[in-house]
Amino acid sequence: MPLDQIPDEKEMSFLDHLEELRWHIIRSLIAIVVIAIAAFAMKDFVIGTVILGPSRTDFWTYQKLCQLADLIGTPALCIDSLTFELVSRKLSSQFMTHVSVSFVVGLVLGFPYLFWEIWRFIKPGLRPQERKASRGATFSVSVLFMMGVLFGYFMIAPISVRFFSTYQVDPSLQNLFDLSSYINTVTLIIFGCGILFQLPVIVYFLTKAGIVSSALMKAYRKHSIIVILILGAIVTPPDPFSQILIALPLMMLYQFSIVIAKRIEKREARQNKES
Known part of the structure; x- marks a missing residue:
């Protein structure tokens, strides 16, 4: 069963x-x-x-x-x-x-x-x-x-x-x-990009668990660029154009993840007030 x-x-x-x-x-x-x-x-x-x-x-x-x-x-x-x-x-x-x-x-x-x-x-x-x-x-x-x-x-x-x-x-x-x-x-490259695109889901669960917050992600936005470039270098060949090409959508996903974290925090704050 x-x-x-x-x-x-x-x-x-x-x-x-x-x-x-x-x-x-x-x-x-x-x-x-x-x-x-x-x-x-x-x-x-x-x-x-x-x-x-x-x-x-x-x-x-x-x-x-x-x-x-x-x-x-x-x-x-x-x-x-x-x-x-x-x-x-x-x-x-x-x-x-x-x-x-x-x-x-x-x-x-x-x-x-x-x-x-x-x-x-x-x-x-x-x-x-x-x-x-x-x-x-x-x-x-x-x-x-x-x-x-x-x-x-x-x-x-x-x-x-x-x-x-x-x-x-x-x-x-x-x-x-x-x-x-x-x-x-x-x-x-194909499988690595599929895994890297899971960033919003990871941030969602980390925010729900209280490990990550929108403020924390904003504070480390500049550091995230370096991490994203490193990840891009791992899953792509060592040419700058390919690394930038994979880095751009990942940066957009990072910003989208901040929006997700904000919405979760507002929702939880509203629930706490109602309770």
Whole structure:
């Protein structure tokens, strides 16, 4: 029986909790594996179109940049060539890449369900006030995660690929990128952006717990810029443009988190007066 269907008066032992957690994890893994198998079967679309998309000049982002370049009269903005080739240097590289990409797709698309299962396990242990405050958590986390994934895929990943494809320490050197290196970079950027976009949710719960306040966040706003730039450097390649590109939306999310913290504080102050 799911944990959230057990009557409040029935206490569970530690082993019962572990058993319940095990089934939540198993169901999550099954969902991820099912999606991964489907992604594995759709090799041409998942790898050929989605994953390798940023390595081709007909990618959506490059096309839009060229349209913008024509509109504002800045030809340098248009990315109409990518001077690199992807190579597979190991015997099993392509197969292992196919497997790992399928698993990453399963993890990304299955993340909302994974979080929902974890939330189902945690929710019964919360007090009624905490349950009410956390209503819609799964939806908010899922939406922010997918926004981060899309931002990383359409903005950070192609710009990073472009940067590395044009960077040369000497003109005599040719860029031949290993397939696994390309895949690791793109997937790290996409998944990392999805995680970083969870900032408003984290601030929401920290504010409800009394750990963070809007005044504290305002006081450390300048410090947050440094932290955001460091986080951007971790999840993006070491070029300033990519770091700034990921830093800008994170700064906006930080400011939005301050607004969230303010609203929570006003609501709690109003409730305290009424009580």
